[in-house]
């Protein structure tokens with residue numbers, strides 16, 4: 001299959017969270033166009049089974065292919081943990097997830113060989129972060145902690161609220177006691193709590209943001225495959241947004257975090273793909 005360098009990148013997530021990944025792509029690869037899909041009708045993925053997430057991911061990839069994307073970013077940590085390995089084999093298009101880039105940088109960052117990972121229940125119980133870290137360095141100890149309340153709190157806009165801080169202190173206590181010096185923000189929403197989490201963990205703990213690392217890894221992948229867009233885009237709408245439900249709410253959230261004014265979000269029937 002021949003792929004066009006100027007074709008967009010497909011980015012998908014269970015909902016709005018993956019916009020943190022889209023945001024890093026916009027900042028770090030400004031010449032790339034994006035088609036984003038947020039599965040707002042079926043969010044959250046973090047409490048669902050592997051079979052379900054695989055089925056959803058296949059449908060979304062089929063939809064993104066109809067948009068002639070040149071590569072796909074699985075922006076959702078949960079889908080990267082549970083579906084990426086299978087869909088990579090099934091589809092004839094470059095696909096990258098958020099877990100490998102985050103795990104790689106955490107290994108390069110830790111000095112005391114103690115890494116913490118926070119994410120959804122599904123991501124933490126998949127054990128993928130620890131196993132990728134062990135492949136790179138088996139001497140590193142990895143401590144996982146699911147923080148399921150962070151997603152609704154962020155979506156409520158309570159990123160600076162004392163209640164969220166209280167919840168964060170409770171979740172993170174265990175990791176503080178484990179003396180980790182590196183913490184992976186292993187869920188799309190957590191970079192939006194970065195300053196709070198950083199303050200609680202203290203300045204001796206380095207936070208790894210998989211959204212940022214994925215944008216850089218995507219750039220390397222596009223270079224390796226000769227797919228990086230080198231022309232400045234003069235298109236009026238270089239970024240397009242699709243959802244499976246509640247398009248207006250999505251647009252509002254997107255406009256609160258993106259360095260780009262989202263004017264239109266289109267709802268599609270994802271079950272038909």
Ligand code: DGL
Pocket residue numbers: 013014015017018043044045046047075076077078079119120123151186187188189
């Ligand atoms: N996008 C999901 C993730 O990064 C969080 C939200 C959800 O559970 O669907 O794991």
